[in-house]
Each structure stands twice: as structure tokens, then as C-alpha cells.
Amino acid sequence: MNAIRKNVIQPIIDLWSLIVGLKVTGKYFCQRHVTVHYPRKIIPAELTDTFAGHIELIPSAKDPTIPKCISCMMCATNCPSNCIKVLKQKAPKVSPEQEKEWAEAEARGEKVKRPKAPKNPAKFSYDYSLCSLCGTCIENCPVSSLRFSHDIYIVATDRKELTMDLLARLARQAEAQAGKPADRAPGVLEQAAEAGQEASAKEA
Amino acid sequence: MKIPIELIRIVVALVAVMAWVGLNALLLVYCERKYAGHIQRRPGPFEVGPHGIIQPLIDGLKLMAKQLLMPDGADAILFWLAPILSMIPVLLLFLCIPYSPLLTGWEVNLGLLLILAFAGLNVLALLLAGWGSNNKWGLLGAARAVSQSVAYEIPLLLAVLAIAFQTGTLNLTEIVNGQGSWPWQWNIIVQPLAFLIYFTSILGETNRAPFDLPEAESELTAGFHTEYSSMGFGLFFMAEYANMVVVCSVATVLFLGGWKGPFFDGWWWFLAKTYVLLFVMIWLRWTYPRVRFDQLLNINWKWLLPLAVANLLGTAFLMKVFA
Numbered sequence: 001m002n003a004i005r006k007n008v009i010q011p012i013i014d015l016w017s018l019i020v021g022l023k024v025t026g027k028y029f030c031q032r033h034v035t036v037h038y039p040r041k042i043i044p045a046e047l048t049d050t051f052a053g054h055i056e057l058i059p060s061a062k063d064p065t066i067p068k069c070i071s072c073m074m075c076a077t078n079c080p081s082n083c084i085k086v087l088k089q090k091a092p093k094v095s096p097e098q099e100k101e102w103a104e105a106e107a108r109g110e111k112v113k114r115p116k117a118p119k120n121p122a123k124f125s126y127d128y129s130l131c132s133l134c135g136t137c138i139e140n141c142p143v144s145s146l147r148f149s150h151d152i153y154i155v156a157t158d159r160k161e162l163t164m165d166l167l168a169r170l171a172r173q174a175e176a177q178a179g180k181p182a183d184r185a186p187g188v189l190e191q192a193a194e195a196g197q198e199a200s201a202k203e204a
Numbered sequence: 205m206k207i208p209i210e211l212i213r214i215v216v217a218l219v220a221v222m223a224w225v226g227l228n229a230l231l232l233v234y235c236e237r238k239y240a241g242h243i244q245r246r247p248g249p250f251e252v253g254p255h256g257i258i259q260p261l262i263d264g265l266k267l268m269a270k271q272l273l274m275p276d277g278a279d280a281i282l283f284w285l286a287p288i289l290s291m292i293p294v295l296l297l298f299l300c301i302p303y304s305p306l307l308t309g310w311e312v313n314l315g316l317l318l319i320l321a322f323a324g325l326n327v328l329a330l331l332l333a334g335w336g337s338n339n340k341w342g343l344l345g346a347a348r349a350v351s352q353s354v355a356y357e358i359p360l361l362l363a364v365l366a367i368a369f370q371t372g373t374l375n376l377t378e379i380v381n382g383q384g385s386w387p388w389q390w391n392i393i394v395q396p397l398a399f400l401i402y403f404t405s406i407l408g409e410t411n412r413a414p415f416d417l418p419e420a421e422s423e424l425t426a427g428f429h430t431e432y433s434s435m436g437f438g439l440f441f442m443a444e445y446a447n448m449v450v451v452c453s454v455a456t457v458l459f460l461g462g463w464k465g466p467f468f469d470g471w472w473w474f475l476a477k478t479y480v481l482l483f484v485m486i487w488l489r490w491t492y493p494r495v496r497f498d499q500l501l502n503i504n505w506k507w508l509l510p511l512a513v514a515n516l517l518g519t520a521f522l523m524k525v526f527a
Binding site: 022026028029033034037 | 241243246488491
């Protein structure tokens with residue numbers, strides 16, 4: 001009796017699993033498909049938030065076109081692929097008369113404020129074709145001025161196109177941000193930017 | 205000189221069959237890829253033409269434009285004979301399928317026997333292809349194809365024989381005429397087990413998943429047609445789809461009432477039933493994993509064969525007692 005149950009009845013009962021499989025695929029067949037037809041449609045931005053693409057600069061609180069970067073060269077020094085090039089800004093040139101004036105003032109015992117070189121970089125170029133996306137630059141940045149971008153749509157037909165000017169990219173992003181209609185309450189970034197603009201207007 | 209009318213009829217039918225085989229291959233490739241896509245919740249071919257409708261045509265053109273290659277050390281005659289040998293009998297098979305009383309290429313008294321006999325030639329083609337191409341995968345695929353097809357032919361024949369016992373004829377048109385227009389008048393109601401055995405066997409016969417061991421992509425690259433490029437492969441491909449249509453057509457004739465259907469009898473019922481069966485075949489392919497070879501043969505020798513024999517004996521007994 002047991003043998004019959006094991007060798008005859010059980011296999012017939014097991015056939016039910018075939019029907020179950022067909023039910024599963026049949027259900028999927030009737031459901032909407034999940035593919036997004038890329039050039040015509042793109043996936044919502046919140047889905048790309050977890051994507052770690054090439055690195056990008058984080059804007060400073062004062063001005064969205066200027067990065068937090070202090071040109072300390074930690075990223076360029078630590079980069080194992082040597083794909084980051086940072087150029088420091090030079091101090092503004094001082095005319096000899098001005099220099100003389102300051103020397104005299106110092107001789108009189110007054111305190112002189114000589115102009116220093118701005119800390120933010122003059123140039124920040126990045127070669128994506130070399131980058132291994134290891135994130136060492138991001139970890140080593142002392143002012144947290146770097147992060148992975150969420151750009152999943154990057155394409156290039158030429159290796160040269162992969163060498164990016166991250167400062168220009170930041171400027172473009174700021175422009176795009178400013179051009180957006182204000183359909184939501186201004187975020188921290190925009191508020192900071194506005195505050196910065198007011199401050200600079202007052203100074204002028 | 206007078207040309208016999210029967211000859212003209214057969215020539216016209218042959219031309220029509222060739223066109224029909226080509227069209228079917230395109231249609232089935234498209235359906236297969238679309239169904240596969242939808243079952244996996246993706247769109248399938250989509251970019252070429254509206255909803256990718258001309259994708260198979262473009263693929264066919266691509267195949268034709270490719271170079272015909274033959275591997276070193278291959279047996280040239282067998283290598284080139286195989287794809288032709290797999291394609292030619294298919295045309296003959298289509299010739300005697302009764303799409304409707306009028307749409308029958310060639311009215312044969314032994315239509316069923318003819319189809320079963322010439323369908324067996326496909327195995328030879330696969331064997332030649334695998335043997336002739338001087339390739340390990342090809343040879344393994346051919347060995348699998350032969351042992352599988354030989355095994356699955358037996359329950360297939362026994363299942364078909366049960367219908368032949370019951371109707372007392374091998375003429376396909378008469379078998380259809382013996383059934384009524386409504387589903388409960390079809391042979392499937394009387395012979396459900398024969399239908400199940402037949403359907404399982406044709407999966408093995410046409411090398412369809414889950415019994416697609418002769419071409420098992422993940423094990424044997426492409427099995428017996430590994431070395432074929434261009435239309436050499438194209439012919440195998442077309443023959444495979446044509447064989448699917450043939451076996452489904454025969455199933456329609458034997459079990460599902462052929463061209464007869466509710467309200468209006470006609471070829472549309474025949475096509476509809478055939479395509480429903482084809483849809484089920486594709487559905488099965490994208491649902492079940494491939495069986496192992498011992499499982500494949502176990503299913504056949506330990507289940508299908510005894511069941512088919514029992515079914516046949518039962519049918520014979522009942523026919524003797526009640527008819």
C-alpha cells in the first residue's frame with residue numbers, strides 16, 4: 001500500500017506543481033510589464049538616488065556655483081587612478097604702488113590686510129575614463145566637497161568627452177536649479193544662495 | 205498532352221505550403237519572443253516597427269545576409285544535406301493537413317500514417333547535422349536528439365493509435381468528420397489521457413522546452429546546429445517551428461475537432477485551435493526548467509509508455525465490447 005502511495009499516487013499529486021508554475025507565469029503574462037522604454041520615458045529621480053556615478057562637487061552654502069572645496073589636493077593626492085587634477089587659485093596681483101602703500105602703513109605700525117588667494121579651486125578636472133569609482137577622494141575630502149553623482153545617463157562617443165570640468169558642471173547645475181519654477185518651498189541650498197546674493201549686494 | 209488536375213492541385217498546394225511555412229516561422233518567432241517577454245514582464249521586441257512587429261523579418265534578412273561556413277574536417281555532403289533534409293519532409297507534412305474540406309492540399313487515405321512516417325525523418329536530419337559538423341557539442345546534441353525522439357515516438361504513436369482504433373480510419377478528413385461542432389463532441393472528451401500523452405510526447409518530439417536537451421543552450425551551446433551559420437541554421441529553425449505547427453495541427457485534427465467549431469465551421473477554427481496549442485507550448489517553454497536526461501527518459505519509459513499502452517488496450521477493449 002505504501003509503495004503504491006509513494007510510486008503512483010504521490011507523482012500524480014505532484015503534477016499539481018506543474019499547474020502552479022503555469023499559474024505563476026500566466027499571471028505575469030497578464031500583468032503590466034515593468035520595463036521603462038528609455039529614450040521615450042525615464043525612471044523617476046528617486047530611483048536613481050542610490051546610483052553612484054562619477055564624482056561631482058558639492059556647492060558651498062553661500063554660492064551654488066562655488067564648491068565647498070578648499071583646494072587642499074587631498075583628493076588628487078590620494079586618487080589611485082590619478083584622474084583628478086586640481087588647480088589652486090593664485091593670489092590677486094598687487095601693483096607696486098599698492099605694495100609701497102602697505103609697506104609704509106606697516107612701517108607706521110598699522111595692521112595691513114593683504115589679499116589672500118581664494119581657497120576655492122581655479123580648475124577641477126576629472127577623467128572618468130580612468131576613475132575606478134573607489135571613493136577614496138570622497139572619503140579623504142576634509143570639507144566634504146565631493147560625492148558620487150546620480151547621473152545614470154552619461155554617454156560618450158569619445159574618450160576626451162569623459163574628461164569633465166567639474167566646476168563648469170557645478171555652474172550648469174546651479175543654473176538649472178535657478179531656472180526651475182519655484183513650485184516648492186525653497187530648500188536649504190536656495191535659501192543659502194539667496195542670503196549670499198543679498199550679502200554681496202549689500203557689500204556692493 | 206494533358207496535365208492531370210491532381211498534379212496542378214498538388215503544385216499549387218506545395219507553393220501555398222511553402223509560403224505558409226515561411227509566414228508561420230515569422231509569426232511564431234514573434235509570438236515566442238513576445239510571450240517570453242510578457243511572461244518575464246518585459247515588452248519583448250519593441251523597436252523595429254510598431255511593437256516590434258517586423259523584427260523577425262529583419263532577423264531573417266540578417267540571417268540570409270550572413271556567410272555560410274563549414275568547419276574544418278566536417279563531412280561536406282552530410283553537413284549540407286542535413287538542413288535540407290530537415291526542411292523538405294515538413295512541406296510534405298503540411299500537404300495532407302485538412303485545414304477545411306476545401307483547403308486540403310492532398311487528400312490521402314493514410315494521411316495520419318504519412319505524417320507520422322515523414323515526421324520521423326527529422327531525427328535523421330538532426331543526426332546527420334550533429335555527426336557531419338565534426339563538433340563535440342553537435343555530436344552530443346545529435347545523440348540526445350536520437351535517443352529522445354526514438355523514445356518519445358512510441359507513446360506518441362500509441363496515443364494516436366487509440367484515436368485510430370476509435371474512429372476506424374487513418375484519413376484525417378474522416379477523423380474530423382467523425383467529430384461534432386461543439387467541444388463536448390470532440391475526441392478530447394473521450395480520450396483525455398491520449399491527448400495528454402500526445403501533447404507531452406510532441407514536446408519531446410519537437411525538442412521543445414522542457415525537453416529541449418538536443419539544443420540545450422546552457423550545456424551544448426546550440427547542440428546539433430552549433431556549427432551552422434546563416435540559412436543553414438535558418439532552415440533548422442524554420443523546420444522546428446514548422447514541425448511545431450504540424451504536430452499542433454494533427455492534435456487539432458485528432459482531438460479538437462479540426463475545422464469544426466461552434467456556430468461556423470471553417471478554417472478559422474482550425475487556425476485558432478492550432479494557435480492556442482502553440483501558445484500553450486510556448487507558455488510551457490517559459491515556465492518549466494529543462495529536465496535532466498535520465499528524468500526525460502524516465503518520464504517516457506516509466507510513465508507515458510505504460511499509460512499509453514493501458515489507454516490503447518482500454519480503447520480496444522471498449523471498442524470490441526460496445527461497437
